[in-house]
Amino acid sequence: MKKVGIIGYGTIGEDVAQAVHQGRAGLVQLEAILVRDKSKYEDSNSTEYLITEDEDEFFNQNLDIVIECAGHGAVRKYGERALHHGADLILVSIGAFADESLQKLLRDKAEQSGRKIIVPSAAIGGLDRIAAGSVGPMEEVTLVTRKPPKAWYGTLIEEQVNLAELSEPYCAFEGVARDSARLFPESVNVSAALSLAGIGFDKTKVKVYVDPHISHNIHEIEARGKFGQIKLQIQNTPSARNPKTGYIVAMSVIKTLRDMSSSFVIGI
Numbered sequence: 001m002k003k004v005g006i007i008g009y010g011t012i013g014e015d016v017a018q019a020v021h022q023g024r025a026g027l028v029q030l031e032a033i034l035v036r037d038k039s040k041y042e043d044s045n046s047t048e049y050l051i052t053e054d055e056d057e058f059f060n061q062n063l064d065i066v067i068e069c070a071g072h073g074a075v076r077k078y079g080e081r082a083l084h085h086g087a088d089l090i091l092v093s094i095g096a097f098a099d100e101s102l103q104k105l106l107r108d109k110a111e112q113s114g115r116k117i118i119v120p121s122a123a124i125g126g127l128d129r130i131a132a133g134s135v136g137p138m139e140e141v142t143l144v145t146r147k148p149p150k151a152w153y154g155t156l157i158e159e160q161v162n163l164a165e166l167s168e169p170y171c172a173f174e175g176v177a178r179d180s181a182r183l184f185p186e187s188v189n190v191s192a193a194l195s196l197a198g199i200g201f202d203k204t205k206v207k208v209y210v211d212p213h214i215s216h217n218i219h220e221i222e223a224r225g226k227f228g229q230i231k232l233q234i235q236n237t238p239s240a241r242n243p244k245t246g247y248i249v250a251m252s253v254i255k256t257l258r259d260m261s262s263s264f265v266i267g268i
């Protein structure tokens with residue numbers, strides 16, 4: 001059984017932890033969860049797995065897989081250490097890789113330590129096809145992300161527009177993924193995943209909308225190249241705990257864990 005450690009015990013982290021603990025994520029066992037405030041959690045004194053605020057204690061558990069579910073800051077703070085301790089690293093806050101120096105640091109570290117950095121599809125899909133198509137040549141990749149107003153509280157859009165009174169869709173960003181990933185660290189990680197699978201952060205075109213007429217988080221992907229074309233629309237049900245994040249994100253991490261211990265892998 002591979003030992004799993006999770007950084008961040010919020011919306012994604014909790015769903016993933018439960019699945020691992022209940023044996024729904026393949027041949028892996030929940031060893032430790034790194035949190036910022038242990039007193040918030042009912043299971044903080046669990047005897048079956050460790051919940052700790054102490055990063056040394058967390059990384060001393062001989063983890064085989066570390067899953068980051070905590071945000072860009074946690075990728076910066078703990079990514080290198082996870083790989084240094086000999087774990088494979090699953091990243092959901094992949095927008096942190098818009099910072100080329102951080103991306104290079106972690107990719108070099110993974111190579112030196114013979115470990116893998118694994119990026120689940122998370123909130124989007126089609127990465128298998130985009131990554132294969134980018135063997136190339138690939139001409140164009142675009143993403144349009146739309147979420148309801150409630151998903152944008154706590155982001156910079158809250159300063160641009162009155163979210164409570166919006167009656168028409170509002171285009172909050174138009175540009176390239178390098179900027180969308182940086183400007184919306186909790187909300188448009190999908191643009192980073194798409195860039196890494198396809199033609200990079202500076203060529204992937206992105207539009208971001210607040211849309212009062214929708215109830216799902218919608219991502220529309222279009223790509224063209226020698227392979228042909230792809231047009232894909234994804235509608236994620238927002239999780240009850242965090243409207244920025246779809247339930248599918250934790251499901252995708254759980255599927256990744258299953259793949260890591262299975263002799264049959266489909267859909268990568």
Ligand SMILES: NC(=O)C1=CN([C@@H]2O[C@H](COP(=O)(O)OP(=O)(O)OC[C@H]3O[C@@H](n4cnc5c(N)ncnc54)[C@H](O)[C@@H]3O)[C@@H](O)[C@H]2O)C=CC1
Nearest residue numbers: 008009010011012035069070071092093122123186189245
């Ligand atoms: N790749 C993708 O498609 C997606 C990526 N994400 C990423 O996942 C992140 C987490 O999403 P949610 O679980 O919905 O957020 P959340 O806010 O519900 O949970 C995040 C948890 O991480 C904890 N945390 C933050 N920094 C930490 C640190 N340094 N050490 C330990 N714990 C720390 C917070 O206290 C919180 O409990 C987002 O910020 C976003 O970057 C989210 C949705 C989709």
Ligand SMILES: O=C([O-])CC(=O)C(=O)O
Nearest residue numbers: 123187188189190217246
């Ligand atoms: O869950 C979603 O629809 C997308 C998301 O938050 C992200 O890309 O960070």
